[in-house]
Amino acid sequence: MHLGYLEQNRELHSRRNLLRGGALGAGMLALGGTAACAAPEPAANTGGRTLAVAEEWIDAFFNKGAQAVADYYADDFVFEDIILFQMIDTKEDLLLAFEPFDNYGPDSPLGVHQFDIIRHNGGRRVDQSDEFATAAPSGYDPAFWEEKTRDARAGEELEYDEWAIMHWLWKVQHNADFLDMPAKGKTTHIRGVTHHLYKDGKINREYSYWNYRDIAIQLGVLEAPKSRHELSFEAKKK
Numbered sequence: 001m002h003l004g005y006l007e008q009n010r011e012l013h014s015r016r017n018l019l020r021g022g023a024l025g026a027g028m029l030a031l032g033g034t035a036a037c038a039a040p041e042p043a044a045n046t047g048g049r050t051l052a053v054a055e056e057w058i059d060a061f062f063n064k065g066a067q068a069v070a071d072y073y074a075d076d077f078v079f080e081d082i083i084l085f086q087m088i089d090t091k092e093d094l095l096l097a098f099e100p101f102d103n104y105g106p107d108s109p110l111g112v113h114q115f116d117i118i119r120h121n122g123g124r125r126v127d128q129s130d131e132f133a134t135a136a137p138s139g140y141d142p143a144f145w146e147e148k149t150r151d152a153r154a155g156e157e158l159e160y161d162e163w164a165i166m167h168w169l170w171k172v173q174h175n176a177d178f179l180d181m182p183a184k185g186k187t188t189h190i191r192g193v194t195h196h197l198y199k200d201g202k203i204n205r206e207y208s209y210w211n212y213r214d215i216a217i218q219l220g221v222l223e224a225p226k227s228r229h230e231l232s233f234e235a236k237k238k
Contacts, residue, residue, distance in 0.1 A: 049122035049164045049198075057203075058115040058168060066098035074202035078155030081208045087151040111183075112173040122164030122196075132156055158204045160197035167193050170210065179212075181219045188218045 060069045070091055073079070079088040079097070088094050100110045132153050136145035170190045174183035192210030196203050216222040 049120070049162055051117055051120040054117045054120045054122075054164060054166050058117055058166070061098065061101040061115055062103050062113050065102050066095045069098050069101075070094050072203055073206075074199055074204040076158060077202075077204045077206070078158070079206045080151055080154070082151075083208075083210055083212050087154055089154070106173075107175065109176060111175045111178075114171040116169050116171075117166055118169055118191075119167040120164060121166075122162065125161050125163060128163065130156070152207075155205045158197070158199070160199050160204060162198040162201075164196045164198070165193065166196070167191065178215070178219070181216060181221050183219050186219060188215050190215050 057069070057072055060072070073091070073094065075091075077089065077094075079094055080086060081097070086097060088097060100108075101113045101115075102108070103112075106112060133149070136142040168191070170192060171187065172178070172183075172190070173187045174185065177183050178188075190210050191214065192208060194209075195205075195207040197205035213222060217224050
């Protein structure tokens, strides 16, 4: 498990705890000035995963706190954020990964975050197959293949009865640099995709991808593409 980003979260943990006291009062701006309330139980396994249920989960990152979000996950789970090199399978590390998104008010150390679902597809598991490559393909050293694919295979033994794929938008008002990119005082918008597997209404496998290149462009680290076809290998029409 790669914990670089989690180590940064540990360094900020004590600072967040100091801010939390004030955030429960003044920091609950997003809750209309009301006190934080306990998160509702995750949706029961009704076979009806919907956009509304997905929005409850993703909205919890800002409005309900890290512990409330962690409660959406089964005791045995695998969480993977490919962009951050995170592969997490303990609730302790899951809490560290989620804490930066808590609502500590406008002065939150890493910024103010907002997540919104764009598109949701999901439902009961019916005829889905689960197959994994059992050997390195031709052209790969077996040890290298193992290193590069083990996170994708983690949790293959976990049974699931529902699934969902969600496209979302992540808005960040930055109060600090982001992944070593100058970001303080800027606002960025990042698209991402999360794939969930569920067992008895709880998440037990998650893959998340988001557009690192887009945020790097917004922060001035990379140049914007010249066209929507900049990587096309097709011959240009005369």
